[in-house]
Amino acid sequence: MKNWLVTVCCMMLFVMPSGVMGQSEKSLKEEVKDLWREFEISDKDTVKAILAQGDKIKKYIASKDKNDVKATLENNGELVRQLFVYYSVPYKKDKKIIPVKHQKEIKKWMNSIDIYADEFVEDKAFALKVDQYFSVRALGEGAIADELWGEKGKYKYDYEKYKELLESGCTKAILNYFPSLRTVFMYQGYTPALKQIYPLVEQKMPKGKKKEELMARFQRAERVEPGKPAPAFTMKDAHDKEHSLKDYRGKILVIDVWATWCSGCVAKLPYYVKIAEKYKGRKDIEFITVSQDRNWDAWQKGLVRLKATELTNLFECGTFAEDYNIPGIPLYMIIDEKGNFIVSKIPFENLEEMIEKVLNERKR
Structure with a gap:
């Protein structure tokens, strides 16, 4: 009898689908990633196609589990990234300004995104995604590429972004975003936006090591401002x-x-x-x-x-x-x-x- 049971069990293991053996079912977030990976723009209107894909995936998430925050954030993040790349890359590469289409739809999408949701704030790429989000939101509100990534009005939008984050009251968001300003100091220098936001950073950023390190950067930058005495050497x-x-x-x-x-x-x-x-x-x-x-x-x-x-x-x-x-x-x-x-x-x-x-x- 024992030998018979062993044989049956072995046969069941042999014919059991591989997905049942040792493999967990894909999360909805992973499914969303796959849907975006498979996304191909067939429509001549690229922005329209990106927005349509976002809507399609949003409906898919709702049909599966409308309360799956991670899947929703994944969809939102990829839609923002696609739009950001479409408008920013041609400008940064060749100074080509692509007219912004479907502003109302873009604005509606951006207004529906909660960048202060815990799952979003805790993302390792939070700072990058926030920068992309604010750029795309500005496009939806009427900004053009030259204002966002050129010298024309870039610092105005940077300042508004910094100010909104600091005044959000979201401690996690502030602490996860503002250390990324070290790259701005490194590659762009002490920009007008940084100079303007300095007092608010001092006032609003929660105390701790991250604030101390950032304030030290501001103070070093202040020391070498035009007109300041150069240190003896x-x-x-x-x-x-x-x-x-x-x-x-x-x-x-x-x-x-x-x-x-x-x-x-x-x-x-x-x-x-x-x-x-x-x-x-x-x-x-x-x-x-x-x-x-x-x-x-x-x-x-x-x-x-x-x-x-x-x-x-x-x-x-x-x-x-x-x-x-x-x-x-x-x-x-x-x-x-x-x-x-x-x-x-x-x-x-x-x-x-x-x-x-x-x-x-x-x-x-």
Whole structure:
């Protein structure tokens, strides 16, 4: 009898569908992901197709379990991402502005999304999704690509986003979003939106380590604002000679902060050398480099290899990076004749133009 039962059980296991064995049923959230993965835009009207797909999946969720918050948030998040990519990528790549269609429908969708829901706030990509959400919502309210991702009105929308989040009273949302501003400081600098929101961050952000770290970034950025005194420094050049900030008093000082291990720095250094050569012989301007290398020999070899030995090249061995709020390199700055910052972070493509502007202002 026992042998017969064992045989039957084995036969049942053999014919049992694999889905029943060791595999849990797909969650509704996973089904939603699959539906978006399978999504193909066949309609010429891309936005219409994206909105239609969102509606279709919304109805599907309702038919399965209308209370499944995770599935709903997944659908909302993917719809926002699709719209964000459609409008932002062409602009960021080619400055192409795509006219916004179906604004009412977009606005309706955005108004239905609760970005403060626990499941959404706890998402690891919360900050990214919030940025996308506010951009798409602005499109639905009449903004155009140039205002969101160009210089025209970007900082206005950034400020409004920061302000709304801080005034939401949602502690989790604030604590999960605002640490992401470190990337704004790093790649965009101390933007007008950051300057404007600084007092509100100080007032509204909950106390703790995250706030302390963010406030420290604001304070470092404030220290290098135009007109603020540049901190004193003393560093050695490649010949072991000491140079101090006070040595350059009475001159415009242009600084390239770089390192031999930084590919972007190495690629731009020859062009910086050419700019410096253009002004060679002038007594009212000096060009120097400040290295973030930690290996003296590697630094010196790099200077020779890159044919930059004619410049005044300094090797940092103190707190220059912290004092001068260097979030990343290469970084270019200009200090005036009195030792005050003119600008502490200049995009390389604008460096020569900024130098000319500063020198022309001195002629007046």
